[in-house]
Amino acid sequence: MDLSEQQTMAPSYAADMDDESGYMGPSARCVLFTLEDEVYGIHVKKIREVLRVGTIRHVAGTPSNVMGVINVRGVIVTVLDTRLMYDMPAKEITDYSRIIIVELDEEQTVGLMVDFVMEVKDIPENKFEALSTTKEDASRYIQGIAHFQDNVIILIDVDNMFSAFSLA
Amino acid sequence: MDDDILQDFLVEATELVDQLNEQLADLQQSPEDPDLLNAVFRGFHTIKGGAGFLSITALIQVCHRAENVFDKIRNGDVAYDAVAADVILRAFDVISDIIDAMNGGATAEELPENDPGLLNELDGLTAGNKPVSSPQPVANSVASKTQLTLDEDVDPDGDMTDDEFEALLNQRDMASGGDEEKAESVKTGLSLEADVDPDGDMTDDEFEALLNQRDLMSADGELEDEVAAISPPLSASNPVPKPQPAPKSAPKPSVVTTPPAAKAAPKNIAESSVRVDTKRLDEIMNLVGELVLVRNRMLTLRTAQGESEDLSNAVANLDHVTTDLQNSVMKTRMQPVKKVFGRFPRVVRDLARKLGKEIDLELQGEETDLDKNLVEALADPLVHLVRNSVDHGIEMPEDRLAAGKSSNGTVILAAEQEGDHILLSITDDGKGMDPDLLRRKAVEKGMMDELTANQLDDKAAFQLIMGAGFSMAAEVSDISGRGVGMDVVKSMITKLNGSIDIESVLGEGTRMSIRVPLTLAILPTLMVSFAEDNYAIPLTSIQEIFDYDSDKTNKIDGQMMVRLRDKSVPLYFLSDWLAPGHVNENDKVIIVSIGNQRAGLVVEQVNGQEEVVIKPLGVMLKKVSGYAGATITGNGSIALILDLPGVLSRFQH
Numbered sequence: 044m045d046l047s048e049q050q051t052m053a054p055s056y057a058a059d060m061d062d063e064s065g066y067m068g069p070s071a072r073c074v075l076f077t078l079e080d081e082v083y084g085i086h087v088k089k090i091r092e093v094l095r096v097g098t099i100r101h102v103a104g105t106p107s108n109v110m111g112v113i114n115v116r117g118v119i120v121t122v123l124d125t126r127l128m129y130d131m132p133a134k135e136i137t138d139y140s141r142i143i144i145v146e147l148d149e150e151q152t153v154g155l156m157v158d159f160v161m162e163v164k165d166i167p168e169n170k171f172e173a174l175s176t177t178k179e180d181a182s183r184y185i186q187g188i189a190h191f192q193d194n195v196i197i198l199i200d201v202d203n204m205f206s207a208f209s210l211a
Numbered sequence: 212m213d214d215d216i217l218q219d220f221l222v223e224a225t226e227l228v229d230q231l232n233e234q235l236a237d238l239q240q241s242p243e244d245p246d247l248l249n250a251v252f253r254g255f256h257t258i259k260g261g262a263g264f265l266s267i268t269a270l271i272q273v274c275h276r277a278e279n280v281f282d283k284i285r286n287g288d289v290a291y292d293a294v295a296a297d298v299i300l301r302a303f304d305v306i307s308d309i310i311d312a313m314n315g316g317a318t319a320e321e322l323p324e325n326d327p328g329l330l331n332e333l334d335g336l337t338a339g340n341k342p343v344s345s346p347q348p349v350a351n352s353v354a355s356k357t358q359l360t361l362d363e364d365v366d367p368d369g370d371m372t373d374d375e376f377e378a379l380l381n382q383r384d385m386a387s388g389g390d391e392e393k394a395e396s397v398k399t400g401l402s403l404e405a406d407v408d409p410d411g412d413m414t415d416d417e418f419e420a421l422l423n424q425r426d427l428m429s430a431d432g433e434l435e436d437e438v439a440a441i442s443p444p445l446s447a448s449n450p451v452p453k454p455q456p457a458p459k460s461a462p463k464p465s466v467v468t469t470p471p472a473a474k475a476a477p478k479n480i481a482e483s484s485v486r487v488d489t490k491r492l493d494e495i496m497n498l499v500g501e502l503v504l505v506r507n508r509m510l511t512l513r514t515a516q517g518e519s520e521d522l523s524n525a526v527a528n529l530d531h532v533t534t535d536l537q538n539s540v541m542k543t544r545m546q547p548v549k550k551v552f553g554r555f556p557r558v559v560r561d562l563a564r565k566l567g568k569e570i571d572l573e574l575q576g577e578e579t580d581l582d583k584n585l586v587e588a589l590a591d592p593l594v595h596l597v598r599n600s601v602d603h604g605i606e607m608p609e610d611r612l613a614a615g616k617s618s619n620g621t622v623i624l625a626a627e628q629e630g631d632h633i634l635l636s637i638t639d640d641g642k643g644m645d646p647d648l649l650r651r652k653a654v655e656k657g658m659m660d661e662l663t664a665n666q667l668d669d670k671a672a673f674q675l676i677m678g679a680g681f682s683m684a685a686e687v688s689d690i691s692g693r694g695v696g697m698d699v700v701k702s703m704i705t706k707l708n709g710s711i712d713i714e715s716v717l718g719e720g721t722r723m724s725i726r727v728p729l730t731l732a733i734l735p736t737l738m739v740s741f742a743e744d745n746y747a748i749p750l751t752s753i754q755e756i757f758d759y760d761s762d763k764t765n766k767i768d769g770q771m772m773v774r775l776r777d778k779s780v781p782l783y784f785l786s787d788w789l790a791p792g793h794v795n796e797n798d799k800v801i802i803v804s805i806g807n808q809r810a811g812l813v814v815e816q817v818n819g820q821e822e823v824v825i826k827p828l829g830v831m832l833k834k835v836s837g838y839a840g841a842t843i844t845g846n847g848s849i850a851l852i853l854d855l856p857g858v859l860s861r862f863q864h
Contacts, residue, residue, distance in 0.1 A: 100744070100849040102828070103789045104835050104861075112829055112841060114849050117501045119841045121829030153830050205830070 070165040075196060076143065076157040079131045082196050083157075084166065084189070089201045091144040091152055093160055096136050110156055113142065120144060122154035128184070128204075134158065147205050166191050171198070217313075220261040224310050227254050228303075233553035235303060238291060239560070248285040252278060258306065267319040270309050276333035277302045283337055298332045300557065305329065489583065492544055499533075499540045500733070500824030504843050506533045507821070511846055541729070545580035548626040548635070551590045552577050555597055555624055562601045569608050569618055570601060575625035581633045581729055588707055589635070589727070592700040596637045596723050597624065599697070604641030604721050614718065616640065631729050638722040644715040646672035673713035677701040705805065705856075708734065708751045734825055736842075738818040738850065739801070741790040745850035747823055747842060748812070752803045752855050759798035759813055773800060773811045782811040783862045788837070805855045812858070825852060837861050 073084035074093070092115075099111040099122055108127040112119050122142055126133060142154040170189040186200035231254040238247055259274035277299060283289040291299075309322055506529055513526045552574050563570040581589075605611075605620030612618050623638040649672045650664040658675070667675075677697045704711045709727030728735075728751070736747035737756075763774045764782060772779040780802060800811045823842035827833065828851075839854035 098848065100841075100851070102832060102835065102838070102851060104837060105832060109831060112832070112849055114843050114847070117504065117826075117843060119826050119829050119849065121831050123831075147830065151830050 068167060068169055070167045071171075072163060072165050073196070073198065074143065074163050075161040076141070077159045077161065078126055078129060078157055079134075082161070082194050084164075084196045084198045085143065085145065085201060086198075087163060089145055091146050094142045094144060094154070096140050096142055096156070113154060115144065115152075115154075118152070120152055120154050122156055125155045125157055145201050145205075147201075153205065164191075166196065217265060220265055221310065221314055224258050224261060225314065227258050228307050228310050229550065229553070230254060231303060232307070232557070233549065235296075235300065236553055236556040239296065239556060242291040242296075245285060248281060248291075252281040252285055255281060255306075258310075265319065267309070267313070267322070269319075269322045269325050270306065272325050272330060273302050273305050273309075273333070276330060276337070277306070280333055280336045289336060295336055298329070298336060300561075301329055302333055487543075489544075492540075495540055496544065497824075499537050500826075502533050503537060503733070503822070503824060506530055507844070508847060537733075541582070542580070544583050546583050546586045547577060548579045548581055548586065548589075548633075549577040550586050551593055552624055552626070554590070554594070558594060558597060559601055559622060562598060566602065567607065568601065568605055568620060570605055570620045570622060573621060573623045575623060576627045579626040579628055579633065581626075581727075585633075585707060585727060585729075588703070589725075592703045592725070593624075593635065593637070595697075595700050596725075597622065600637055600639040600641065600721065600723075604639035604643075606642050610642075614642075628729070629726070632726050633729060635725040635727070636722055638720065640720040643717040643719050643721055644673060644676070644713075645717050646715075649673065649675050670713070673715055676713070677711070702856075705752075708749055710751065733822050734852070735820065735822050736852065737801070738821050738844070739785075739799075739814040739816060740818055741786050741815045744790065745818070745844055745848060746785075746789065746814075747821070747850045747852045748801065748803070749839070749852070749855065750820065752805055754802045754804050754809070756799055756801050756817060759800050775802065775811075780809050780811050782813060783859070784813045785858075786813070786815065788858075788861060803855055805859060808859070810859055823850070823852065 072087045074087055074090055075082055075084050077083070094113075094115070097113060099113055101111040102109065105111075108124050110122045110124050113122055114120075124133060136156070137158075139159040140156060141160045142156055143160065144152050144154050146152050166189050170191050171187050172189070173187045184199055184204040186198040186203075189196045189198060231251060234247055234251050234254065238244070238251065241247060255274045255278040259271055259278060262270035262274060280289065280295065280299060284291050284295070289295065305325065312322060313319075506526075509526045509529060513523055555574070556572055559570055559572040600622050605622065606614070606616075608618035611620065621640050623636075625636045625638070627634050646667075646669040650667060653659050653672075653675050654661050654664050664672075677700070701711055704725055704727065707727045709725055712724045712726070713721065714724075715721040734747075735750040737750055737753055739746050739748060765772050765774070765779065767779070771782040771784070773782045782800065798813050798815060799817050800813055801817070802809060802811050804810075821844065823844070825840040826842055828835070828838060828841050832838070836857040837854055838857070839852045841849050841851050844850045
């Protein structure tokens with residue numbers, strides 16, 4: 044797995060470990076990114092790589108949340124506008140935008156367009172809590188939230204998010 | 212039941228069934244060829260071995276009897292005559308059906324019980340061609356476990372159970388397996404039986420399992436010695452140690468050397484072959500595809516950069532090597548077309564019998580190689596065409612004689628390579644087709660008006676039979692004539708980027724030719740574009756390209772049409788769908804033909820031909836109609852490959 048890119052993007056990683064040195068229990072390593080000022084996390088084992096936004100080839104006749112396809116070393120990968128999937132307004136692609144390539148299974152991957160990739164962090168599992176009350180439909184994509192270092196991190200359940208689509 | 216073992220068994224059994232199919236067909240020609248008889252015998256035996264291990268009772272019953280019959284035949288006790296062939300072929304069908312059903316996910320318990328009549332007939336053959344009805348010493352209760360027909364001179368009251376006997380037979384066959392000397396006749400085998408003490412400590416199932424396990428292992432040729440070592444204690448009826456669970460020792464088919472049936476082939480060539488999982492071949496194929504793309508990029512760069520001679524040479528070198536590599540990899544996926552042709556002697560024979568016709572089938576160019584996927588994809592259309600030839604093409608013997616032909620009809624199935632295409636043809640010397648009748652029929656069915664019909668040349672008239680719902684048979688038979696079929700054949704061939712052509716002379720015969728590309732992995736396309744976006748259109752469907760000229764178009768009933776040599780062809784503006792709002796300039800019209808229809812696609816720019824590797828579109832896009840996939844072009848950008856039937860239906864609905 045090509046995680047080198049994320050590593051370099053997380054210079055504060057070591058410092059964070061110091062903050063949490065008191066905690067020795069199990070933790071989940073997540074890639075943190077932002078969408079519309081909220082912090083989201085996806086477990087690293089689900090992520091193949093993070094790419095800068097290159098040319099996205101639009102495909103006519105696709106659902107609106109499909110931005111198009113990109114060429115990842117010879118493999119054609121669908122890119123989804125994550126903002127639209129969470130009912131947020133669309134936003135221009137900026138220099139900070141990144142495409143997170145998520146593994147659905149052995150063979151299939153999908154790209155998620157996000158506003159900004161922050162860092163890779165170990166989040167102690169005792170910080171997680173299940174999402175209590177929300178609209179049923181929206182929470183399907185969300186595994187839980189973690190209050191961690193003044194941030195509320197929304198953890199995305201990638202498997203659930205795509206179980207509906209990967210059939211298509 | 213361990214799923215892996217079952218899968219391994221099914222892979223092997225499916226191959227064996229294919230081989231048996233070919234061998235049985237060959238046997239029609241040379242019914243006394245000892246190598247062939249041995250090969251068939253081993254084929255049945257090996258399937259039975261695996262089936263026994265997995266307790267697929269229905270399969271064991273049939274294989275076992277078929278094996279017995281061939282044991283007799285190869286020893287010269289019974290002749291492989293028409294009667295025997297009939298029964299054996301029916302037995303083979305049963306086996307083939309069972310394997311198919313299991314490949315489709317049926318478990319051993321779900322399989323239907325065997326027809327006791329067939330089992331009796333098989334037993335009848337072993338008993339020396341006696342009439343089927345004669346009662347056998349051992350009655351067949353189908354539901355019971357594997358049974359064995361005892362020879363007449365065997366005392367059915369012997370102490371041994373059937374299973375033990377069965378096991379002994381297995382053991383004997385294995386001990387002599389691979390040996391050039393034929394296994395001793397059943398009688399000799401039976402003398403062994405007398406020595407066996409049925410009170411041995413081992414249960415039948417254990418015994419059976421042990422033997423089968425050994426059978427599997429000896430398939431690798433490693434355990435011949437051990438077989439010999441184990442034999443004496445068996446006959447001395449000492450308790451045999453409980454076998455280890457066999458699964459681990461069962462060979463994985465993806466990497467093992469050729470199976471025993473192949474080993475039985477007379478030549479030594481088989482020894483140098485390796486079985487490779489097709490998935491791995493696909494991977495290599497993909498990587499080569501990548502390399503082709505890189506090469507294409509280099510070629511583009513070279514033309515762009517121009518000058519450096521060294522670079523130019525290096526790229527030219529790369530070009531050559533890549534092309535060679537691509538060809539050799541392609542060859543590894545090639546299979547002789549014999550794989551498909553092998554089933555036809557059978558198909559024709561059965562059909563001719565049923566219809567009371569006399570038909571000789573001639574196979575030509577069986578050794579022609581083509582892509583494995585194609586071999587599989589062509590099987591169904593070919594079967595359909597051959598059935599058509601036999602059913603509609605060839606006349607009844609008396610009609611043939613009346614027409615001054617010999618009473619035997621001939622169907623020739625031929626394959627040959629023609630550049631990067633394969634040409635398959637089915638030729639019959641039957642009654643041919645009458646183009647005028649076809650024209651009339653088309654008018655009757657309301658497919659076109661009389662004027663249009665009369666304008667069709669003969670070739671176009673023959674193409675009519677490939678329209679949906681068009682049947683020439685006056686009556687519908689269970690063989691053909693429902694008017695579904697030819698259109699299905701046509702669409703299957705189109706899907707393979709192939710074309711189908713019909714020539715016919717009334718009273719003299721019909722020839723159907725199918726042209727398909729050698730491989731499915733690489734597709735010759737025409738690159739077109741709208742502004743920056745590239746699209747690839749499969750070249751096989753393209754008939755011609757000309758400049759768009761608004762003077763030559765008409766709007767008829769809301770549909771734009773273009774006049775082309777006194778015919779109007781519907782015109783679809785691809786930009787309406789692919790680049791809405793885009794202002795077109797320098798339009799070109801590409802005339803494509805899909806099935807029976809022609810259409811003009813208006814595109815902005817034509818960029819020339821390119822061979823592309825088809826890649827699947829990503830998740831969520833596979834069901835979007837109009838695309839066959841995507842590819843990466845010489846300059847590294849993505850081009851979408853259009854699926855023309857999908858594109859047309861997009862415009863038509």
